[in-house]
Amino acid sequence: xxxxxxxxxxxxxxxxxxxxxxxxxxxxxxxxxxxxxxxxxxxxxxxxxxxxxxxxxxxxxxxxxxxxxxxxxxxxxxxxxxxxxxxxxxxxxxxxxxxxxxxxxxxxxxxxxxxxxxxxxxxxxxxxxxxxxxxxxxxxxxxxxxxxxxxxxxxxxxxxxxxxxxxxxxxxxxxxxxxxxxxxxxxxxxxxxxxxxxxxxxxxxxxxxxxxxxxxxxxxxxxxxxxxxxxxxxxxxxxxxxxxxxxxxxxxxxxxxxxxxxxxxxxxxxxxx
Amino acid sequence: xxxxxxxxxxxxxxxxxxxxxxxxxxxxxxxxxxxxxxxxxxxxxxxxxxxxxxxxxxxxxxxxxxxxxxxxxxxxxxxxxxxxxxxxxxxxxxxxxxxxxxxxxxxxxxxxxxxxxxxxxxxxxxxxxxxxxxxxxxxxxxxxxxxxxxxxxxxxxxxxxxxxxxxxxxxxxxxxxxxxxxxxxxxxxxxxxxxxxxxxxxxxxxxxxxxxxxxxxxxxxxxxxxxxxxxxxxxxxxxxxxxxxxxxxxxxxxxxxxxxxxxxxxxxxxxxxxxxxxxxxxxxxxxxxxxxxxxx
Numbered sequence: 142x143x144x145x146x147x148x149x150x151x152x153x154x155x156x157x158x159x160x161x162x163x164x165x166x167x168x169x170x171x172x173x174x175x176x177x178x179x180x181x182x183x184x185x186x187x188x189x190x191x192x193x194x195x196x197x198x199x200x201x202x203x204x205x206x207x208x209x210x211x212x213x214x215x216x217x218x219x220x221x222x223x224x225x226x227x228x229x230x231x232x233x234x235x236x237x238x239x240x241x242x243x244x245x246x247x248x249x250x251x252x253x254x255x256x257x258x259x260x261x262x263x264x265x266x267x268x269x270x271x272x273x274x275x276x277x278x279x280x281x282x283x284x285x286x287x288x289x290x291x292x293x294x295x296x297x298x299x300x301x302x303x304x305x306x307x308x309x310x311x312x313x314x315x316x317x318x319x320x321x322x323x324x325x326x327x328x329x330x331x332x333x334x335x336x337x338x339x340x341x342x343x344x345x346x347x348x349x350x351x352x353x354x355x356x357x358x359x360x361x362x363x364x365x366x367x368x369x370x371x372x373x374x375x376x377x378x379x380x381x382x383x384x385x386x387x388x389x390x391x392x393x394x395x396x397x398x399x400x401x402x403x404x405x406x407x408x409x410x411x412x413x414x
Numbered sequence: 415x416x417x418x419x420x421x422x423x424x425x426x427x428x429x430x431x432x433x434x435x436x437x438x439x440x441x442x443x444x445x446x447x448x449x450x451x452x453x454x455x456x457x458x459x460x461x462x463x464x465x466x467x468x469x470x471x472x473x474x475x476x477x478x479x480x481x482x483x484x485x486x487x488x489x490x491x492x493x494x495x496x497x498x499x500x501x502x503x504x505x506x507x508x509x510x511x512x513x514x515x516x517x518x519x520x521x522x523x524x525x526x527x528x529x530x531x532x533x534x535x536x537x538x539x540x541x542x543x544x545x546x547x548x549x550x551x552x553x554x555x556x557x558x559x560x561x562x563x564x565x566x567x568x569x570x571x572x573x574x575x576x577x578x579x580x581x582x583x584x585x586x587x588x589x590x591x592x593x594x595x596x597x598x599x600x601x602x603x604x605x606x607x608x609x610x611x612x613x614x615x616x617x618x619x620x621x622x623x624x625x626x627x628x629x630x631x632x633x634x635x636x637x638x639x640x641x642x643x644x645x646x647x648x649x650x651x652x653x654x655x656x657x658x659x660x661x662x663x664x665x666x667x668x669x670x671x672x673x674x675x676x677x678x679x680x681x682x683x684x685x686x687x688x689x690x691x692x693x694x695x696x697x698x699x700x701x702x703x704x705x706x707x708x709x710x
Contacts, residue, residue, distance in 0.1 A: 228642060228643060230640040254643050255643050309633030309634045310634050310652070318652075319655070320636050320650050321645070322636065322645035322648075323645065343575060346637060346638060346639070346645065347637075348575060348577055348635050348637050349575050349576050349637075350576060351576065353573075354578070
């Protein structure tokens with residue numbers, strides 16, 4: 142084998158290797174490693190069962206800096222506990238539904254009210270969340286935690302509804318995306334109740350959908366579709382995270398094409414003149 | 415002497431004639447159909463057939479009518495005598511073409527017709543063309559807003575912090591001017607242009623759902639949960655993230671769109687249903703319709 146051909150071979154192989162490394166990184170983005178709960182102030186003796194009292198203590202210690210005493214809200218920034226400037230919406234009448242959603246998905250508590258809430262970790266235990274739900278609900282009524290039944294939903298209707306109402310931001314495969322000014326989260330790994338809560342609440346920049354727009358029956362179908370996207374149907378081959386035709390094209394160009402070139406170089410012979 | 419190939423010649427002539435007719439047909443179709451109902455299939459077929467015929471004619475000329483005998487020796491040097499010798503040889507071998515002028519004429523005709531067809535879209539710039547049909551949409555004063563299932567939309571049902579897609583009653587929802595997005599905003603926060611007073615009853619606003627950049631559906635609406643620290647309401651096109659401000663008449667705040675979203679004036683009828691109070695504030699659809707106007 143000539144020296145020039147060896148160089149070409151090596152370069153092609155390197156390119157293919159680099160491409161596959163990049164792509165495997167794209168395809169298998171792992172969720173942030175779970176971190177231990179931190180920064181939460183807890184009462185000394187925590188009861189085993191959720192109670193209103195535990196909820197009010199947790200709220201006063203962890204939420205009231207931004208949401209104000211008894212959830213009245215703070216609309217003009219003012220210094221609160223731990224050098225934090227408090228700023229946050231009132232929580233009266235939001236009910237257990239909103240509290241449950243924001244706490245269970247880890248969107249709250251937020252370390253800086255100017256940051257976009259992100260669901261990287263859940264800081265409260267299940268017992269604490271139920272206590273806080275109960276406390277926030279006691280602040281002034283509001284809707285309770287929904288109890289959807291996606292098994293009663295129709296996955297075909299859900300696909301269509303999701304396409305019309307949700308896919309604009311969350312993408313057809315529920316893998317998330319962007320709007321100007323915010324990230325749109327992927328919808329894998331949420332519980333049925335959390336999806337139902339999000340649709341009705343409209344967390345952060347998401348619009349909220351009333352039961353006039355999306356009935357509870359339709360919501361069941363949507364949840365069924367979203368849950369089906371946890372394990373989407375692949376028509377074979379390498380799924381590469383169902384992230385769409387562009388990465389699939391990259392696979393073709395950066396991996397398959399160099400492999401074919403190498404094969405050609407090995408198998409083929411230069412035409413003698 | 416070479417034998418003339420009359421069959422091939424005739425085929426070439428026929429193909430060039432068809433190409434000419436097709437190109438002229440394209441010009442006729444383009445010029446005489448109303449711009450709003452352009453028969454795209456006819457245009458495509460005529461220009462496509464024209465190009466195929468010209469290509470086939472050229473292929474036949476190359477394969478059958480141009481001598482392609484190979485010289486036995488290497489190509490002669492630049493010596494003038496040798497060159498002249500070759501030319502003489504070629505002349506002596508004769509030609510396979512008997513009607514050179516006719517062929518040239520047919521070729522010129524086909525080429526000119528194709529060139530003219532390619533220039534025809536210039537007609538669209540006016541003033542020969544009536545461009546009024548492009549302004550026409552299914553919306554006019556009194557047309558009711560209906561949802562996807564055809565039910566009228568009551569003003570009282572339009573909630574804040576969400577968005578609705580609506581269509582004109584009785585019209586084809588597929589038409590580019592049909593879909594609109596309806597929002598309920600705080601009436602006190604609206605800062606509409608002066609000539610749009612009364613377009614937004616109770617703070618309900620409507621815009622064309624077709625992005626002015628590339629014609630995608632403006633399918634994203636963002637709304638703040640806590641307006642003090644979060645971005646304000648905006649309509650966003652998912653294709654290239656053109657972002658429109660619904661409070662100020664659909665002006666572009668981000669992205670590649672070149673002009674505001676066309677706004678639809680609204681009114682509420684005695685039954686409480688939403689109706690259009692006129693046509694859009696500007697032409698619907700992608701493109702740079704108002705290129706001569708001052709930027710807004």
